[in-house]
Amino acid sequence: MNNTVELKNLHIKAGNTSLVYKTSLIVKEGEIFGLVGESGSGKTLTAKAIINLLPQGLTYTADEIITVGKNMLTASNEEKRDHIGKNVGYIPQNTVFYLHPLIKIKNQIGDGYIQHTHKTKQEALEKAEMLLSKVGFKSPKTILNYYPWQLSGGMRQRCNIAMALMNDPKLIIADEPTTALDTTVQKQVMELFKAINEEMKLSILLISHDLGLVKRYSHSLGVMYAGQIVEAGSASTVFDEPKHPYTQLLIKIIPSLNIKKNEPLTEIPGFVQDKDRDSQGCLFYNRCPKAMDICRVKVREHMKEDHYYRCNLE
Amino acid sequence: MLSYVLDRLKSSLVVLFVVSIITFFVLMIIPGNPAQLILGTDATPEAIAELSSAMGLDKPLYQRYLSWLLDLLKLDMGKSYVYGESVTSLIARSIPVTFSIAIFAMTMAVIIAFLFGMLSAIKKNSIIDYFSRSIMQLGTAIPSFWIGMVLIVYFGVKLKILPVSGFVPIERGFAHFIKSIFLPSLVLAIGEVGTLLRIVRSSMLDSLKQDYMDMARVKGLGWGKIYIKYALRGALTAPLTIIGMQLAKLAGGTTVVETIFALPGLGRLVLTAVEHRDIVLLQGLVMFITSTVVFVTLIVDILVMLFNPRIKSFHQGE
Amino acid sequence: MKKNISLILGIILVFIILGIWVLSFVRMPYNPNEMNISNRFLGPGLDRDHVLGTDNFGRDILSRIMYGSRNVLLVALVSVTLGSLVGIFLGALAAILKGPVEKIIMRIMDGLMAFPGILLAMMLVAVLERGIKGSIAAISIFMVPVFSRLVYSMILDTENLLYIKAAKSYGSSKKQIFFKHYIPAMLPRLITQFSSSMGSAVMIETSLSFLGLGIQPPYASWGLMLSESRQFFLNYPYLAVAPGIAIIITILGFNLIGDGLNDILINRGSNHE
Numbered sequence: 001m002n003n004t005v006e007l008k009n010l011h012i013k014a015g016n017t018s019l020v021y022k023t024s025l026i027v028k029e030g031e032i033f034g035l036v037g038e039s040g041s042g043k044t045l046t047a048k049a050i051i052n053l054l055p056q057g058l059t060y061t062a063d064e065i066i067t068v069g070k071n072m073l074t075a076s077n078e079e080k081r082d083h084i085g086k087n088v089g090y091i092p093q094n095t096v097f098y099l100h101p102l103i104k105i106k107n108q109i110g111d112g113y114i115q116h117t118h119k120t121k122q123e124a125l126e127k128a129e130m131l132l133s134k135v136g137f138k139s140p141k142t143i144l145n146y147y148p149w150q151l152s153g154g155m156r157q158r159c160n161i162a163m164a165l166m167n168d169p170k171l172i173i174a175d176e177p178t179t180a181l182d183t184t185v186q187k188q189v190m191e192l193f194k195a196i197n198e199e200m201k202l203s204i205l206l207i208s209h210d211l212g213l214v215k216r217y218s219h220s221l222g223v224m225y226a227g228q229i230v231e232a233g234s235a236s237t238v239f240d241e242p243k244h245p246y247t248q249l250l251i252k253i254i255p256s257l258n259i260k261k262n263e264p265l266t267e268i269p270g271f272v273q274d275k276d277r278d279s280q281g282c283l284f285y286n287r288c289p290k291a292m293d294i295c296r297v298k299v300r301e302h303m304k305e306d307h308y309y310r311c312n313l314e
Numbered sequence: 315m316l317s318y319v320l321d322r323l324k325s326s327l328v329v330l331f332v333v334s335i336i337t338f339f340v341l342m343i344i345p346g347n348p349a350q351l352i353l354g355t356d357a358t359p360e361a362i363a364e365l366s367s368a369m370g371l372d373k374p375l376y377q378r379y380l381s382w383l384l385d386l387l388k389l390d391m392g393k394s395y396v397y398g399e400s401v402t403s404l405i406a407r408s409i410p411v412t413f414s415i416a417i418f419a420m421t422m423a424v425i426i427a428f429l430f431g432m433l434s435a436i437k438k439n440s441i442i443d444y445f446s447r448s449i450m451q452l453g454t455a456i457p458s459f460w461i462g463m464v465l466i467v468y469f470g471v472k473l474k475i476l477p478v479s480g481f482v483p484i485e486r487g488f489a490h491f492i493k494s495i496f497l498p499s500l501v502l503a504i505g506e507v508g509t510l511l512r513i514v515r516s517s518m519l520d521s522l523k524q525d526y527m528d529m530a531r532v533k534g535l536g537w538g539k540i541y542i543k544y545a546l547r548g549a550l551t552a553p554l555t556i557i558g559m560q561l562a563k564l565a566g567g568t569t570v571v572e573t574i575f576a577l578p579g580l581g582r583l584v585l586t587a588v589e590h591r592d593i594v595l596l597q598g599l600v601m602f603i604t605s606t607v608v609f610v611t612l613i614v615d616i617l618v619m620l621f622n623p624r625i626k627s628f629h630q631g632e
Numbered sequence: 633m634k635k636n637i638s639l640i641l642g643i644i645l646v647f648i649i650l651g652i653w654v655l656s657f658v659r660m661p662y663n664p665n666e667m668n669i670s671n672r673f674l675g676p677g678l679d680r681d682h683v684l685g686t687d688n689f690g691r692d693i694l695s696r697i698m699y700g701s702r703n704v705l706l707v708a709l710v711s712v713t714l715g716s717l718v719g720i721f722l723g724a725l726a727a728i729l730k731g732p733v734e735k736i737i738m739r740i741m742d743g744l745m746a747f748p749g750i751l752l753a754m755m756l757v758a759v760l761e762r763g764i765k766g767s768i769a770a771i772s773i774f775m776v777p778v779f780s781r782l783v784y785s786m787i788l789d790t791e792n793l794l795y796i797k798a799a800k801s802y803g804s805s806k807k808q809i810f811f812k813h814y815i816p817a818m819l820p821r822l823i824t825q826f827s828s829s830m831g832s833a834v835m836i837e838t839s840l841s842f843l844g845l846g847i848q849p850p851y852a853s854w855g856l857m858l859s860e861s862r863q864f865f866l867n868y869p870y871l872a873v874a875p876g877i878a879i880i881i882t883i884l885g886f887n888l889i890g891d892g893l894n895d896i897l898i899n900r901g902s903n904h905e
Contacts, residue, residue, distance in 0.1 A: 085534015332743030566748030
């Protein structure tokens with residue numbers, strides 16, 4: 001079975017500060033992988049590293065980054081950009097600023113498509129119309145003529161989804177797709193993702209702080225804390241038998257982790273740390289109810305039948 | 315939208331009104347009787363009195379202002395005492411010269427500023443960036459006449475490729491026309507390019523930081539699309555406004571360059587008028603030039619508004 | 633750190649010019665107005681009597697540069713000071729009194745600003761006399777609108793800041809508020825503008841002198857020197873180099889200081905938020 005994404009040991013730094021450390025994950029073909037964590041846990045950065053979108057000023061290393069079959073560590077910038085453009089659809093957080101405000105939808109939705117398939121603008125617009133109605137627009141032709149700021153948040157989100165699907169990608173990365181939406185629209189959008197995944201057999205990397213959402217819609221998931229994946233595995237395994245104390249606590253306070261960085265969780269005293277994310281000890285040590293002395297210095301990694309967790313406990 | 319335009323038009327007219335007052339009354343302070351200046355030192359007092367009366371110099375100030383203003387609107391700006399010709403025709407003859415160098419200079423400045431401004435923003439802190447930033451600083455500090463003189467020596471005399479004086483109107487051949495305005499326009503351009511480059515660079519830097527750039531990159535678009543369709547498009551508002559302002563400013567600031575290169579434009583007329591205290595000519599010139607400035611500024615403001623669809627639709631309801 | 637390079641470089645350049653200015657009162661190599669036809673058109677050279685050479689009248693160029701610095705700086709400093717004071721006063725008046733006074737003053741400023749650069753100065757020089765007084769008057773008037781607009785908008789902005797409203801609500805007297813709050817908020821930008829305006833003033837003065845409308849002989853000015861050198865420039869290019877460089881250093885220096893200060897302000901400003 002081909003894996004859509006294979007990420008091993010990602011380490012992202014800003015200058016001397018580590019933001020993401022020792023992060024590995026695998027997105028299997030055709031599955032929805034949920035990446036969960038609080039604000040500031042490094043989820044977006046991890047996703048961006050996979051698609052070569054990290055901002056300038058950050059450096060990164062990894063043992064392996066293979067995205068839709070291409071080794072991102074050895075490919076040239078040109079190759080990377082081309083490959084990602086063809087094979088990955090990116091649906092960002094906060095769509096407001098991601099669509100160019102001075103360009104009509106019809107003039108920006110298809111330019112990636114035209115670039116990679118060398119089809120004409122007319123063909124691109126036809127496909128765009130088709131996709132726009134697929135994502136739920138009743139009159140796609142009107143939408144195409146709008147400027148992004150004339151659309152509501154939910155509408156923009158759906159435009160982004162349609163845009164991401166233009167090239168029939170193998171991988172979609174959806175970063176907090178439901179944050180800016182009201183609950184009815186949220187459900188629509190998530191059902192849409194589910195339908196796309198089942199119909200087109202696309203892999204989806206779903207990033208969210210909403211554990212409940214992830215539980216409902218993903219096949220596998222990974223829990224990130226302070227820049228590290230502390231637990232990962234199939235959704236059912238992780239929810240039925242969470243091994244990491246952090247995961248256990250999170251599950252207790254579903255439905256949502258919509259809390260800002262540095263604000264403590266209601267049941268977990270302390271703050272997510274920004275510094276020393278690359279220390280060898282457990283980063284959850286300060287807040288863990290089951291912490292032991294050894295946790296400060298060393299953490300054991302376990303891998304049991306696709307269930308991964310980093311904890312000194314059994 | 316119409317009401318926005320009308321509003322701006324109204325402001326412009328008020329400004330012009332203030333300008334006319336300033337122009338008229340300031341120049342009235344000049345001691346000496348204009349009639350006497352015209353007739354010369356050995357004119358008889360009766361002749362002076364007669365001409366004064368004919369010129370309406372004995373009427374109260376505000377009446378003279380009003381009749382001057384009314385004449386202006388009929389495009390009658392009186393007769394220059396230095397040249398003995400109607401001011402209107404003097405100005406009309408000089409317009410092509412000044413406007414040619416202003417427009418050509420602006421074109422050069424725009425090309426250089428956009429080219430280097432964009433490259434500088436895209437490759438921040440590279441050699442090109444430092445080079446551009448030096449242009450920015452030097453451009454505004456170098457006096458135009460100094461550069462003018464230097465260029466005359468090198469291009470005009472030593473290398474003999476470009477003429478150093480005189481204006482060749484476009485009817486006599488496009489190539490000659492361009493050659494005759496090249497150096498003076500270059501000199502003017504050097505003065506403007508610094509400011510424009512700075513604005514282009516900073517607007518581009520802002521635009522490049524925007525999220526839509528991420529989208530463009532993820533889609534795997536080529537350089538041209540990324541930097542022009544996305545980055546530049548989001549960076550045009552400020553530069554366009556500045557270009558308008560600079561063009562307007564150039565309309566009135568060509569005196570020095572025209573003097574060095576012996577071009578018979580509006581600037582030279584102004585100098586002559588000032589040197590000889592030819593009030594009539596000066597009044598007409600100042601009103602004309604300033605009106606051009608106000609008018610160009612108005613057009614630019616409206617264009618910028620139209621250009622930005624958000625602002626346009628904001629005003630569309632009006 | 634990088635931004636301070638502007639400031640430091642600017643300060644160095646201005647100091648160089650100030651140094652020349654000071655030296656001009658202490659000791660000049662020659663009498664700047666002393667003509668010596670037999671010595672004219674001597675080229676520059678570090679080992680010669682006349683380090684920067686002599687002009688068409690045999691006058692020592694270095695001395696004339698030093699002598700010229702006096703007038704250039706005098707005109708610039710006095711004009712910008714006068715213009716800024718008047719401008720600040722009028723701008724503050726408009727912002728504080730509001731109503732018809734505000735409208736009239738700001739309309740006049742708009743009108744003044746509609747005159748492109750040199751045109752206004754030239755027009756004023758036509759009316760007043762040429763020479764130092766005329767230049768100072770013309771350039772001062774030119775400076776007024778910029779400062780008045782600046783102060784006007786700053787006062788209006790500051791008025792809206794919450795802490796001012798708070799101060800008013802617990803009854804601090806108007807004067808107290810003005811001095812304790814407004815002035816510290818406005819001072820940095822005013823100083824920056826002052827520096828930039830110094831650069832503009834020098835540029836305008838030089839242009840006016842070049843056109844023969846500014847400083848007149850027997851006084852010296854760099855613009856005047858350039859104009860005098862025009863006739864002979866083709867044969868003796870060095871005649872224009874020294875005054876040109878002096879002008880560039882001065883304007884560049886003031887502009888860089890203005891820019892450097894501006895950068896610092898922006899940084900400090902954003903730290904407050």
